[in-house]
Amino acid sequence: MRRTKASGDAKHWPGLAFGAVVFFAYVYLPILILVALSFNENRTVTMWTGFSLKWYAEALANQAMLNAAWNSLVIASVAAVCSTFLATLCAVRMARDTFAGKTAVNALVALPLAVPEIVPAVATLMFFATLGVTFGLGTVIVAHTVFCLPFAYLPIRARLEGMDARLPEAAADLYANPRRAFFHVTLPLLMPGILSGLVLAFIISLDDFITTFFVGGAGSTTLPLYIFGLVRIGVTPQVNAISSLMLVLSLALVSLSLFLSRSRDGN
Amino acid sequence: MRERSPERNPQENSQCTRTHDAAIDIRRVRKSFGTGANAFVALKEVSAAIRRGEFFTLLGPSGCGKTTLLRLIAGFDQPTSGDILLDGEDISQLAPFHRPVNTVFQNYALFPHMSVAQNIGFGLKMQGKSKAEIDDRVDAMLTLVQMQALKSRRTGEISGGQQQRVALARALAPAPKLLLLDEPLSALDLKLRKEMQIELKRLQNETGITFVFVTHDQEEALTMSDRIAVMDHGSILQIGTPREIYDHPKRRFVADFIGDINFIEATAVTDGGQAGARIPGHGFVRLEDDRTLADGETMTLAIRPERVEIVPSKALDHIDGPRNEATNELTGKLVNVVYHGTDTIYHFTLADGTVMRARTQNNRGFAPRFSVGDAIGWRVDPSAISIVEDAAA
Ligand SMILES: Nc1ncnc2c1ncn2[C@@H]1O[C@H](COP(=O)(O)OP(=O)(O)OP(=O)(O)O)[C@@H](O)[C@H]1O
Numbered sequence: 001m002r003r004t005k006a007s008g009d010a011k012h013w014p015g016l017a018f019g020a021v022v023f024f025a026y027v028y029l030p031i032l033i034l035v036a037l038s039f040n041e042n043r044t045v046t047m048w049t050g051f052s053l054k055w056y057a058e059a060l061a062n063q064a065m066l067n068a069a070w071n072s073l074v075i076a077s078v079a080a081v082c083s084t085f086l087a088t089l090c091a092v093r094m095a096r097d098t099f100a101g102k103t104a105v106n107a108l109v110a111l112p113l114a115v116p117e118i119v120p121a122v123a124t125l126m127f128f129a130t131l132g133v134t135f136g137l138g139t140v141i142v143a144h145t146v147f148c149l150p151f152a153y154l155p156i157r158a159r160l161e162g163m164d165a166r167l168p169e170a171a172a173d174l175y176a177n178p179r180r181a182f183f184h185v186t187l188p189l190l191m192p193g194i195l196s197g198l199v200l201a202f203i204i205s206l207d208d209f210i211t212t213f214f215v216g217g218a219g220s221t222t223l224p225l226y227i228f229g230l231v232r233i234g235v236t237p238q239v240n241a242i243s244s245l246m247l248v249l250s251l252a253l254v255s256l257s258l259f260l261s262r263s264r265d266g267n
Numbered sequence: 268m269r270e271r272s273p274e275r276n277p278q279e280n281s282q283c284t285r286t287h288d289a290a291i292d293i294r295r296v297r298k299s300f301g302t303g304a305n306a307f308v309a310l311k312e313v314s315a316a317i318r319r320g321e322f323f324t325l326l327g328p329s330g331c332g333k334t335t336l337l338r339l340i341a342g343f344d345q346p347t348s349g350d351i352l353l354d355g356e357d358i359s360q361l362a363p364f365h366r367p368v369n370t371v372f373q374n375y376a377l378f379p380h381m382s383v384a385q386n387i388g389f390g391l392k393m394q395g396k397s398k399a400e401i402d403d404r405v406d407a408m409l410t411l412v413q414m415q416a417l418k419s420r421r422t423g424e425i426s427g428g429q430q431q432r433v434a435l436a437r438a439l440a441p442a443p444k445l446l447l448l449d450e451p452l453s454a455l456d457l458k459l460r461k462e463m464q465i466e467l468k469r470l471q472n473e474t475g476i477t478f479v480f481v482t483h484d485q486e487e488a489l490t491m492s493d494r495i496a497v498m499d500h501g502s503i504l505q506i507g508t509p510r511e512i513y514d515h516p517k518r519r520f521v522a523d524f525i526g527d528i529n530f531i532e533a534t535a536v537t538d539g540g541q542a543g544a545r546i547p548g549h550g551f552v553r554l555e556d557d558r559t560l561a562d563g564e565t566m567t568l569a570i571r572p573e574r575v576e577i578v579p580s581k582a583l584d585h586i587d588g589p590r591n592e593a594t595n596e597l598t599g600k601l602v603n604v605v606y607h608g609t610d611t612i613y614h615f616t617l618a619d620g621t622v623m624r625a626r627t628q629n630n631r632g633f634a635p636r637f638s639v640g641d642a643i644g645w646r647v648d649p650s651a652i653s654i655v656e657d658a659a660a
Pocket residue numbers: 300301307309327328329330331332333334335336483
């Protein structure tokens with residue numbers, strides 16, 4: 001009896017704590033080192049000589065980097081808004097009633113999350129090529145809107161599923177027609193989910209490399225693509241500084257997204 | 268608006284005399300969920316005429332179809348067949364937001380993103396009332412339910428009893444013709460519940476609105492209602508005043524569901540123009556039930572324990588017949604005496620082993636005059652005996 005208790009419970013497996021430490025170190029140590037070196041005064045990436053903000057100053061004065069950052073922001077903003085709008089329509093429609101193949105549609109909406117990104121990226125490239133459109137910001141925004149959709153959809157659907165189905169009924173009972181019931185009751189209650197979806201879609205778009213790489217064109221270089229270009233020439237502390245800035249922005253947005261999805265769960 | 272004022276239409280008024288004063292007339296309404304082999308019949312041909320200004324209660328066990336019926340009246344669901352008339356006008360096809368009917372939901376369904384005052388004003392706002400009118404009415408409602416102090420709180424920040432009152436005020440604010448209340452008190456503790464029962468009754472008297480109230484608490488139904496409809500398995504078994512339902516249950520289920528009751532199997536006796544029943548081993552008892560009986564028909568008699576009086580038995584040798592036909596005096600054997608504080612319950616057996624209960628108030632203190640094992644006499648007034656139908660719904 002005592003033996004099964006000691007060995008059967010995963011909590012008591014020997015070496016588990018050590019394994020966990022190794023895992024976290026593997027994941028986070030390189031990031032920590034990168035951030036630390038972004039403040040290194042020295043040019044060599046391996047030796048710490050003193051604290052300095054000069055790489056940040058250099059990065060922020062780099063016009064090409066700023067252009068890439070601007071592109072990233074424009075693409076992420078437009079794609080996040082479009083995909084969240086579509087995802088909201090989709091989630092509300094899906095929740096309203098049951099129809100044949102509802103489960104299949106739900107699965108299809110979430111499927112892109114499981115497909116290797118390279119596949120839709122290549123497919124989209126071929127699609128645009130066939131249509132003969134010029135590659136650039138437009139094509140990137142369309143492609144981002146599409147792959148951000150499931151990310152925006154999931155938190156909205158979760159919020160809808162957690163919503164009391166009688167609230168829209170109560171609105172209808174109190175003389176609200178379906179449109180007014182939606183705008184006065186369903187939409188405000190859905191808002192945390194929608195905002196959370198919006199932020200999530202924004203981050204996903206901001207971080208994307210593969211799709212942007214394939215469907216981008218002249219003038220649509222985003223920050224990840226720009227960093228990739230820099231790294232091919234050689235890792236400079238400036239790359240560390242830019243990466244650190246992106247990391248901070250992403251962390252801030254993820255926290256915001258989590259905060260939004262947890263807050264206002266009033267009842 | 269004009270086409271929905273049927274009171275002004277003389278043709279409508281003469282249409283149906285039996286129910287023309289009914290606020291809501293439910294006519295042979297059926298409701299089934301699902302189709303084909305999976306179809307589930309939640310309501311089987313339910314009919315009821317609920318009068319204007321009445322406190323009408325739907326009483327029944329869980330799953331009997333109370334909520335389903337309310338949802339049909341509110342318009343959230345459509346009946347499979349049958350009609351629902353409001354003041355003589357068929358509303359079965361009307362969308363819920365066109366019906367002058369408001370609902371207090373089982374768990375209130377208050378809007379969590381609005382304040383107490385905004386919740387109460389919601390219906391008026393949707394009706395397009397002016398800001399000033401809404402504010403006045405909301406204030407009046409807050410006063411009515413004594414919630415002025417908490418009007419700017421979020422609904423998540425008030426207690427269950429307060430939420431209940433907000434739900435009530437929200438439903439009353441647009442002055443509906445009919446208010447539907449789905450077990451509004453079931454989430455409250457006993458003390459608060461008693462208070463709210465009185466408050467609800469007061470609100471109904473003050474507003475004069477017709478209430479359709481759902482509960483599975485028989486005591487609540489008896490104390491609050493003008494009339495009660497007892498439901499089981501998707502049917503209404505009996506409609507009547509609390510006294511009719513309690514004193515003259517027509518079905519075994521109704522008798523059993525409300526209060527404590529004794530059942531005795533008997534055969535009908537009609538000779539001599541005197542309606543009566545023969546209880547095996549005991550002989551004849553007189554009945555007052557106005558039902559026409561066929562001689563020899565088997566039937567079930569129902570008697571409330573508080574209507575049974577225990578008396579000393581001096582002549583045990585008369586066990587095969589009642590000693591006094593006018594007062595229905597019979598014999599039995601005492602098997603248990605249970606003290607209940609305000610009253611005492613005597614358990615005794617009949618000749619065939621049927622266990623009966625008699626309840627007496629301890630208004631002179633607890634001093635049982637009989638002890639277990641005694642042969643006793645018991646007495647029941649003919650008016651206290653109901654003949655109940657055994658058949659399931
Ligand atoms: N949408 C639905 N689909 C299928 N069956 C349903 C549906 N709604 C209700 N039912 C069934 O209809 C029956 C009656 O349900 P209803 O909610 O009216 O019961 P109730 O009398 O209100 O019970 P309770 O006291 O528990 O609230 C139940 O057996 C229930 O399972």
